[in-house]
Amino acid sequence: MFNLVHISDLHFGREVPKVINGLKDILGEIQPERVIISGDLTQRAKHEEFSNAAHFLQSLNIPFFIVPGNHDLSAHRLIERFAYPWRKWKKYISTELEPLYTNDKYMVIGANTARRMGWYLDWSRGRINQYQVNNTISHLQNADSTQVRFLVAHHPFWLPAVYEFRHLIGGRDKALSQLSQHGLDIIMSGHVHMSYAEVVEGVIISHAGTTLSDRLIPEQPNSFNRITGDRSHLIIELFEWNGEHFISRKQQHFERTPSGWTRERVVK
Numbered sequence: 001m002f003n004l005v006h007i008s009d010l011h012f013g014r015e016v017p018k019v020i021n022g023l024k025d026i027l028g029e030i031q032p033e034r035v036i037i038s039g040d041l042t043q044r045a046k047h048e049e050f051s052n053a054a055h056f057l058q059s060l061n062i063p064f065f066i067v068p069g070n071h072d073l074s075a076h077r078l079i080e081r082f083a084y085p086w087r088k089w090k091k092y093i094s095t096e097l098e099p100l101y102t103n104d105k106y107m108v109i110g111a112n113t114a115r116r117m118g119w120y121l122d123w124s125r126g127r128i129n130q131y132q133v134n135n136t137i138s139h140l141q142n143a144d145s146t147q148v149r150f151l152v153a154h155h156p157f158w159l160p161a162v163y164e165f166r167h168l169i170g171g172r173d174k175a176l177s178q179l180s181q182h183g184l185d186i187i188m189s190g191h192v193h194m195s196y197a198e199v200v201e202g203v204i205i206s207h208a209g210t211t212l213s214d215r216l217i218p219e220q221p222n223s224f225n226r227i228t229g230d231r232s233h234l235i236i237e238l239f240e241w242n243g244e245h246f247i248s249r250k251q252q253h254f255e256r257t258p259s260g261w262t263r264e265r266v267v268k
């Protein structure tokens with residue numbers, strides 16, 4: 001069994017020090033073997049924000065796996081955005097934008113879904129292209145049958161009905177159907193600052209809210225997920241900030257059937 005924590009949308013520049021301390025406290029209790037971060041590490045992609053974020057990540061003393069989000073591209077410094085969009089990411093965080101990590105229990109595949117521009121006015125929207133889908137499939141084909149296969153991508157592959165105006169990730173339908181056919185188990189994402197989990201085409205889509213920032217939406221406190229289990233049974237445990245501490249709110253149990261994952265029960 002593995003013991004992972006999924007945090008997201010840290011938005012350094014809008015981080016809340018008390019929540020950072022609370023997260024470190026609960027991670028000390030949970031003792032995850034790895035922390036997964038699904039993008040929006042910074043608020044405005046500034047040097048200082050990346051530097052502070054990098055310092056925070058190092059201070060955890062836990063191996064981490066990270067992909068960028070749309071806020072990790074500068075929205076205002078357009079020469080930077082178009083000419084060298086990921087220079088700060090590579091300087092402060094990682095030389096890789098689409099990392100891969102694998103061990104005997106699981107495989108984690110990263111996809112960078114933030115885009116410099118698109119055929120729409122809202123450039124915060126993301127996309128997964130066919131090259132990225134093919135790349136993910138080639139990793140999935142190398143997985144052992146018992147390895148749980150995660151994809152980490154910032155933008156949403158599913159949204160609750162009330163938040164569909166936030167837009168699903170571009171390329172979603174084709175990508176999800178192909179990834180499902182090739183045995184992907186879970187997609188971990190952020191961007192909408194909401195926590196939820198849903199099963200679509202036999203794939204679990206699991207979102208963490210904003211874990212550390214004050215960029216909250218109504219009825220969605222700071223949150224993160226703990227994911228434990230194996231390739232037959234997975235538990236996603238939601239932790240929410242209550243103003244003083246992160247506390248466990250619910251556990252969602254999932255079972256894998258011949259046709260993919262299915263939600264078994266929710267324990268509050």
Ligand SMILES: [Fe+2]
Pocket residue numbers: 009011040069071191192193
């Ligand atoms: Fe965000």
Ligand SMILES: [Fe+2]
Pocket residue numbers: 040069070071124154190191192
């Ligand atoms: Fe985002």
